[in-house]
Amino acid sequence: MSRQVVTRFAPSPTGMLHIGGVRTALFCWLFARKHGGRFILRLEDTDLSRSTDDNIRIIEEGMAWCGLDWDEGPVVGDPSQWKGPHGPYRQMQRMDLYRAKIQELLDKGLAYRCRCSRETMEGRRKTVEAAGKVFQYNRGVDAGKGCASAAHDASQPAAIRFRMPEGGDIVVADLIKGETRFPANSLDDWIIARTGDGPGEIGVPTYNFCVVVDDTDMQVTHVIRGDDHLNNTPKQIPLYEALGSDLPAFAHVPMILGADGAKLSKRHGATSITEYQAMGLLPSAVRLALARLSWTPKIDGRAVETAEEELLTDAQMIQLFDLEDCQKSAARFDMDKLQWLNQKLIQRSSWQELEPHLRPFMAEVSKGAWAAKPDAWKAQAIHATQKGKSLTDMAEALRFAFEGPTTFDEKAAEKFITPTVKPALREVRDLTDYSHDALEAGFNAILERHGLKTKDLAQALRVALCSKPVSPGIFDTLMLVGRDEVVARLDRWL
């Protein structure tokens, strides 16, 4: 009986939730959901200068917006609370555990105190480099210079180093990258705890140590993380062994690059998840786009082929997700594809599904008037604009329903509101039945009477009602503006 699958996402709360982080979290989430396991959110907040409660909230809200719910982790908005049996889930609150583990290693002789000062280290480093070698603490040219063999009592403040194996290879059996071997001699005894405040005291433990202790303590079975951590893994593996813990499975997912192939950064535009939210993208589209970077879903062993198959629902993604179908190489972020997915997902959503997402954008465009509109009206408004690429496009396309024209597209007005159509416009003004069918019938009758084409009257109406010759279908436009307002707006021209 194998253990229940447990994955975790462990970001540092340093200011924003990066899109690359979201993708890693998404893979962890998909994997856990697929295997009926648990997904943990853990905050690596040992960088005191940058970790704030605000930054933690940004992560929690970003994750929540993306629909990446965690089974264990912090409780949103309350630093003293958490859910799950292995808390707390903020590293700064887990210091006692770390110190206990370090003491254990110290007692077993698997770690030792290091009192080498920055100055002596620098000196030794220079000697080694002058000899054309790579500086490795207490290894190679530096062998015997470190504290490992010295009498390391606790009479002075000291950092703690982990005793790494020498000789042979450390192999990482990675679920994505395959088997990778690192010569043990290319590594050295690394610091697991910074210099303590006083003699015998254990300082703040370092990242590579905390992850291992936490993953072990939280019973994480699958460590799915960015491949920038692949090189950290051979340092961590001997630590698992020293701690007497089973090794989790590792899966290092490739990075996400900007469109130019460089590491995704601010200059590529949006890197923070909140920016995607602000762009009017559906969280489901963001999830799909991110998942499809470096992952090719296979249906019965065959990669998805048609556009139809590309549009996976969450349920399908969860069912199909497999680390074996993940790419080893980094992928460039494709904004066009995201927007296409967004458009398709908008098209196939019901108005009820769309409305909550559209609401914040409409609140702004309608200056608060949206909320008060009846459902039937909202449904029509959404249907009329559901071809848009984004929620912001939809909101923008509906602006005419809330705001009468203040300025007009002069050229369009001149072109479409001609003396020959004005009499027809007058008759449109006089229409009273604003049901779709009645409008269509009345409209056609007017066209016939005046010998006009649909285009002539529709475009004239668009300019008169919306100030520009672009709007949803003409009957939708009339209905959404409403009879009273149509009359008012037309009167300016008649």
Added chain:
RNA sequence: GGUCCCAUCGUCUAGCGGUCAGGACACCGCCCUCUCACGGCGGGAACAGGGGUUCAAUUCCCCUUGGGACUACCA
């Protein structure tokens, strides 16, 4: 410098020795059309280079080149 990872159309990718190298997005053209869109149809577009192995390499091995990560008392 050392260790490690990566490499098919512009982009995301399929391919796991023999394929006309397939698809999606983007792009271009045509059609549809009350505007903008949507939609439909069609088109151009790739195996980084060099050596091996093999009857046969996009596919396996090596080198080069080009990206990238780690190499901190950051995470």
